[in-house]
Amino acid sequence: xxxxxxxxxxxxxxxxxxxxxxxxxxxxxxxxxxxxxxxxxxxxxxxxxxxxxxxxxxxxxxxxxxxxxxxxxxxxxxxxxxxxxxxxxxxxxxxxxxxxxxxxxxxxxxxxxxxxxxxxxxxxxxxxxxxxxxxxxxxxxxxxxxxxxxxxxxxxxxxxxxxxxxxxxxxxxxxxxxxxxxxxxxxxxxxxxxxxxxxxxxxxxxxxxxxxxxxxxxxxxxxxxxxxxxxxxxxxxxxxxxxxxxxxxxxxxxxxxxxxxxxxxxxxxxxxxxxxxxxxxxxxxxxxxxxxxxxxxxxxxxxxxxxxxxxxxxxxxxxxxxxxxxxxxxxxxxxxxxxxxxxxxxxxxxxxxxxxxxxxxxxxxxxxxxxxxxxxxxxxxxxxxxxxxxxxxxxxxxxxxxxxxxxxxxxxxxxxxxxxxxxxxxxxxxxxxxxxxxxxxxxxxxxxxxxxxxxxxx
Ligand SMILES: Nc1nc2c(ncn2[C@@H]2O[C@H](COP(=O)(O)OP(=O)(O)OP(=O)(O)O)[C@@H](O)[C@H]2O)c(=O)[nH]1
Ligand SMILES: [Mg+2]
Numbered sequence: 001x002x003x004x005x006x007x008x009x010x011x012x013x014x015x016x017x018x019x020x021x022x023x024x025x026x027x028x029x030x031x032x033x034x035x036x037x038x039x040x041x042x043x044x045x046x047x048x049x050x051x052x053x054x055x056x057x058x059x060x061x062x063x064x065x066x067x068x069x070x071x072x073x074x075x076x077x078x079x080x081x082x083x084x085x086x087x088x089x090x091x092x093x094x095x096x097x098x099x100x101x102x103x104x105x106x107x108x109x110x111x112x113x114x115x116x117x118x119x120x121x122x123x124x125x126x127x128x129x130x131x132x133x134x135x136x137x138x139x140x141x142x143x144x145x146x147x148x149x150x151x152x153x154x155x156x157x158x159x160x161x162x163x164x165x166x167x168x169x170x171x172x173x174x175x176x177x178x179x180x181x182x183x184x185x186x187x188x189x190x191x192x193x194x195x196x197x198x199x200x201x202x203x204x205x206x207x208x209x210x211x212x213x214x215x216x217x218x219x220x221x222x223x224x225x226x227x228x229x230x231x232x233x234x235x236x237x238x239x240x241x242x243x244x245x246x247x248x249x250x251x252x253x254x255x256x257x258x259x260x261x262x263x264x265x266x267x268x269x270x271x272x273x274x275x276x277x278x279x280x281x282x283x284x285x286x287x288x289x290x291x292x293x294x295x296x297x298x299x300x301x302x303x304x305x306x307x308x309x310x311x312x313x314x315x316x317x318x319x320x321x322x323x324x325x326x327x328x329x330x331x332x333x334x335x336x337x338x339x340x341x342x343x344x345x346x347x348x349x350x351x352x353x354x355x356x357x358x359x360x361x362x363x364x365x366x367x368x369x370x371x372x373x374x375x376x377x378x379x380x381x382x383x384x385x386x387x388x389x390x391x392x393x394x395x396x397x398x399x400x401x402x403x404x405x406x407x408x409x410x411x412x413x414x415x416x417x418x419x420x421x422x423x424x425x426x427x428x429x430x431x432x433x434x435x436x437x438x439x440x441x442x443x444x445x446x447x448x449x450x451x452x453x454x455x456x457x458x
Contacts, residue, residue: 002025002083002120002123003025003026004025004110005023005024005025005026005027005028005031005108005109005110006023006024006025006109006110006111006112006116006117007021007022007023007024007101007104007105007109007110007111007112008021008022008101008111008112008116008117008456008457009021009022009097009101009456009457010022010087010117010457010458011092011457013094013097014092014094015092015093015094016092017091017092018089018090018091018092019089019090019091019092019093019096019097020087020088020089020090021087021088021090021097021100021101021104022085022086022087022112022117022457023085023086023087023088023104023109024079024080024081024083024084024085024112024117024120025083025084025109026083026084027107027108027109028073028083028084028085028086029048029073029075029084029086031086031104031107031108031109032048032071032073032086034107035058035059035060035100035103035104035107036054036056036057036058036059036069036071036088037056037057037059038054038055038056039055039056039057039068040055042056048073048075049073050073050074050075050078051072051073051074051075051078052072052073053070053071053072054070054071054073055069055070056068056069056071057069058088058090058099058100058103060099060103061103061106066096066099066100066103067090067091067096067099067100068091069088069089069090069100070088070089071086071087071088071089072086072087072089073085073086074086074087077124077126080117080118080121080126081117081120081121081124081126082120082121082124082125082126083120083124088100111456112456112457113451113456114451114452114453114454114455114456114458115136115450115451115452115453115454115455115458116451117457117458118132118135118451118454118458119132119447119451122439122447127154128159128438128439128440129437129438129439129442129450130153130156130158130159130162130390130396130437130438130439131153131154131156131159132439132450132451133153133393133395133396133450134150134151134153134154134158134391135150135154135454135458136453136454137149137150137153137219137220137391138150138151138154139454139455139458140219141219142221142263142265142270143218143265143268143269143270144268145218145268145269146218146219146270149215149218149219149388149389149390149391150219150391152389152390153215153389153390153391157389157390158208158212158389158390158391158392158396158437159438161204161208161390162434162437162438163438164204165201165204165205165208165403165434166431166434166435168197168200168201168204169201169427169430169431169434170431171197172194172197172198172201172427173424173427173428173431175193175194175197176194176420176423176424176427177420177424179420180420180421180424191414191415191417194414195411195414195415198407198410198411198414199411201407202404202407202408202411205400205403205404205407206404208392208400209392209397209400209401209404210383210384211386211388211389211390212388212390212391212392212396212397212400213383213392213397214383214384214385214386214388215388215389215390215391215392216391216392216393216394216397217269217378217382217383217385218268218269218270218385218388218391219391220270220391221263221269221270221271221272222269222270222271222272222302222303222378222382223271223272223274223300223301223302223303224271224272224273224274224301224302224303224304224305224374225274225276225294225297225298225300225301225303225304225305226238226273226274226275226276226305226307227276227279227294227297227298227304227305227306227307227321227325228278228279228306228307228308228318228321229278229279229280229308229309229317229318229321230253230254230255230277230278230279230280231251231252231253231254231255231278231309232278232307232308232309232335232336233307233309233335233336233361234256234275234276234278234307235247235248235249235255235256235260235275236249236335236361236362237275237305237307237333237335237361238260238262238273238275239361240361240364240367241262241264241273241367241370242262242263242264242273244262246260246262246275247260247275253278253280254277254278254280254283254287255278256275256276256277256278256290257277257286257287257289257290258277258290258293259274259275259276259277259290259293259294259297260274260275261273261274261275262275266371266374266375267375269375269378269385271374274297274301276290276293276294276297277290277291277293277294278291278294279291279294279295279317279321280317281317295324298324298325298328301328302328302329302382303328303329303330303331303374303377303378303381303382304325304328304329304330304331305330305331305332305333305370306321306322306325306330306331306332306333307333307335308332308333308334308335309335309336310334310335310336310337310339310343310347310358311336311339311343313343313346314350328381329377329378329380329381329382330355330377331355331356331357331370331373331374331377332351332354332355332356332357333356333357333359333366333370334347334356334357334358334359335359335360335361336360336361336362337358337359337360337365337366338360338362338363338365344358355373355376355377357369357370357373395446395450396437399433399434399436399437400433400434400437402430402433403430403433403434406426406429406430406433407430409426410423410426410427410430413426
């Protein structure tokens, strides 16, 4: 357990109905006893009962009342951090909150770092890292579906899967070690028995990777880049999708110089849409930087919408952009369809087998078809969304992929009947990567990085 006692405002900073200040650590009760005076002339019991709420006042050293409050005490180990904790519910004015916080600091409590309460919950063994990471997602959840999957993760849906994998690997290692005790290579136990067991783990990991990715899509959303030549209507499309005038639209080619983002929700799934600068060769200055960024966005995005002006025929640049987009799930929007009266057959023939949407950002025609195309591409190109029970952050996914790669190598070694010692060592190594997911084995640096994503007070 940590020696420091920490405090922070856990509700948003600003004027609100109430503001909750959290305190956690060994000095929590003694500090509360110093700064809190019960209301209605009641006496403060010598020993606070855990999980009780008291009404009263926060009083400064010289007896000046700072605020009327409710104080809740949660004693170790039955608290968020597993330490002694208090929550002071103040009136939400900034002056009152500042005064209470500085009184705490004068009494030896220090201000908490972002995510420090949750970090303590992790370090004190109340939750593992998959659960800690789900808390950030619960806070950031914008849709019901993302909240659902994050809450499931908090209750341990991913932790349980990882624990099962770990047990399976430990059992395999025991089998291999048993073999080492008797011979140098796989003589006594059947190679096929071990290979089969490793296969089972490999298949389970592949399943978890698939389900975890669809969970991440629900929590983090899917990035879609809108790309195309200047003036084809990319910014008009962004504005139509987000239903507000986010990006500047004009008939001057090269209007959008940097990228503009917006978030939308289709069928409960969040999408981040990025409008980029029109791509053209020989752009100079700021526009050139914009074009470079647009090309980068094509690499970063999980899906691409290529916008074409359907009132004119395709040119070389359109084809260049299309061929770049082909490496990813992509949709072709034939915009300005309101101007088009003769080109339908031309486009149908060129884009046979592609997902095309004929639309007009001016009239809104084709928007529903675009929504449908986005969902269809998500399920058939990015990943299938099947009510996932958990999500994998990029970090967790990479640990799991490392475990998978090692197991695939082990599989080859086992089949070649290579030395048991090497096999056992590699299994141990695969478990090390697995343990990074739950946080059993994790560097201080990675921990810092994870918890810096939290807000102060959580
Ligand atoms: N008729 C018609 N005009 C459109 C349509 N969509 C966009 N426009 C017009 O086309 C012009 C360019 O639109 P923008 O949305 O600024 O195009 P952009 O692709 O973002 O252009 P850059 O930022 O310069 O690359 C504007 O004058 C729009 O009003 C459409 O569906 N039909
Ligand atoms: Mg634009």
